[in-house]
Amino acid sequence: MSTQTTTPASPAASECTPDGASVYLNKRRIIVKRFFRNKPATIGLIILSLVVLFAIFGNLPNKWSYDDLDPFAAGGEAPSAVHWFGTNVAGADVYALLVRGLQKSLMIGFLVGVITPILAALIGTTMAYFGGWVDKIILFVLETLIMMPVLILVAILMNGRGGGWFTLAVLLIVFGWMGTARLIRGLSMSLVQLDYVRAARYMGIHPARIIRRHLVPNIASLVVLNVTMGIWGAILSEVAYSFIGIGVKIPDTSLGLMIAQASTMLETQWWLFWAPVVTLFFITIPLALINDGLRDALDPASLSAGTAS
Template identity: 30%
Template sequence: MTTTDDAAPDTRDSAWLLLARNPVTLLSALVLIVVAVIAVTATAIAPFGINDVAVPSALRAPSGAHWFGTDELGRDVLSRVLVAIQASMRIALVSVALAAIVGVAVGVLAGFRGGWLDTVLMRVVDVMFAFPVLLLALAVVAILGPGVTTTILAIAIVYTPIFARVARASTLGVRTEPFVQVSRAMGTGDAYILRRHILPNIAGPLIVQTSLSLAFAILSEAALSFLGLGIQPPEPSLGRMIFDSQGFVTMAWWMAVFPGAAIFLIVLAFNLFGDGLRDVLDPKQRTSVEARRRER
C-alpha cells in the first residue's frame, strides 16, 4: 500500500527530473548536443575542404580515407555534410528566433488586449495560415530571390503565425487567473503584469513550440535548397546534396543516404525532445506522466 509520504516525492518532482527519467528524451537531447557541437566546430573538424575537387577520386565508396565517400567531383561527402549541418542549424535558429520574437509579440498583444485589436491581428494570422507552408515560403523566395537571407526571412514569415496562435491561446488562459486579476485591482501597470505574470506562465508552450519549429525549419531549408532556392552552390546544403545525387543513386548511394540521414536524425531528435518537454511543461501532461509512474 502506498502511503502519503511515499507518494509525496513523486508529486514534488521537478520538471527537469521528470525529463531526465525519459530515456527517449535523453537520447534525443544527446543527439542535439552532438549536432550543436558540429554546428559550432564543423569547419575545424571537417577532414577536407568542402570544395576540394579531386576528379580521379570521384564517386569513391565510403572508406578509411573518405568515411562518407566522395561525390561526382571527388569532394569529400563527410566534410560537406558537416558544413551543411552547420549552415542548416544557423538558418533554422535565426529564422525561428525571428518568428518567435514577432509571433509572441503579436500573440501576447492580441490575447492581452482583446477587442478589435485581437480581431484584426488574428485575421491577418488566419490569412497567412490559409497558404500551405512550403507554398508561402516559395512565394517569398520567388519575390525576394534565392539565397541564405531570403531563406531565413521566408521560414520566419511562415512560422510567425504559429507562434502568434500559441502565444495568444496561452495568454487568454493566463489573463483570467486570480493572481492577474488581483494585480490589476492593485493598480499594477500592464507592462509589469506582462513581464511578471503573463510571459513566465506562457513560456512552457512556447519552448515546446520552438523545439518543434526548429525541426520543421530544418525540413523547410532542405526543401528550398533541394529546389535550388535556398543555399546556393558551391556552399553545401543537405537538400542540395540530395538533389545533386539524383543522377548517381544507382552507382553512388552514399551521396543521398548520408545527407538524408542527417536530416532525418536532426528532425527526429527535435520532435522527440519537443514531445518530452511537453510532457513535463504542460501541467495536464505532467500530471498524467506522474500518475503513470506512481501506477508502475
C-alpha cells in the same frame, strides 16, 4: 504541434520576491528531474548534442574544405582513405560538404525554432491583453498571412535575394508564427480575466510588465514545446525547399541541397545520398524524443516521467 493545458501561475510566483524566486527555482528543478528520468529523452539530448558538436568541430581533422575541388576525384569517387565519404561529380569532398550542410541546416532550424514561438507568444499575449482594435488589426494581418500562397512567395523572394540560408530562415519566421500566435491568443484571453491580472491593470502596472510577468509564464510550457517542434519543422522545411530548388543554393550547401543533388544518382553514387539522409535521421529522431520528454516533464498529470521526488 503539441499542445497542453497550462495552469495559471499564482501572483506570488510571478513577483520578484525571494519566495517567488524559490518557487520558480523549485519548479525548474522538478521539470529537469522529470526530463532526465525519461531515458529516451535523455538519449535524444545526448545524440543531438553530439550532432551539434560534429557540426562545429567535425571538419577539423579533415584536410578538405567544402569548397575545395579534387581534380583527381572528379566524376564521383567512392569513400576512401583520402575522401572519407567520397566525392561528388565536381570532385568536392562529401564529408566536408556534409559538415557544412549540417551547420547551415542546424542554424536555420535553431534560429527559426527559437524565434518563431517567442514571437508568436509576444504577439498572441499582446492581442489577448489589449483586445479591441489592437486585437482586430493583428488578427486581420494574421489571417491575411495564413491565406497567402507561402510557397510561391518564398520562391519569388528567395530567387530575388540569391537563396542565402539567412533569407530562408527569415522567411520561415515571417510565415511561420501565425498558427501558434492564434493558439496562444485563445489561451491568454482567459488569463487576462483572472483577478490578479485585472488587479495589476487597475494598479496601473505597465502592460509590458503584466504580459511578461503574468501571461507569458502561463504559456511558457507551450512555447518550450513549440521550440523543439519548431526546430524539427524548420529543418524539414529547409530540406523540402532546397529539394525543389528554392532553398539554399550553390556555392553554399545544406542537407536539403545535398539530398536534392544526389537524388538522381542513388544507384550509381549511393554515398552522395545516404550521408545527408542518415544525418537528417540523427537530427529528427532525437528532437522527437526530446519533445516527448519535455511534454511529459512539463505536464504535472503525466506519469511517464515519474514523480518529482
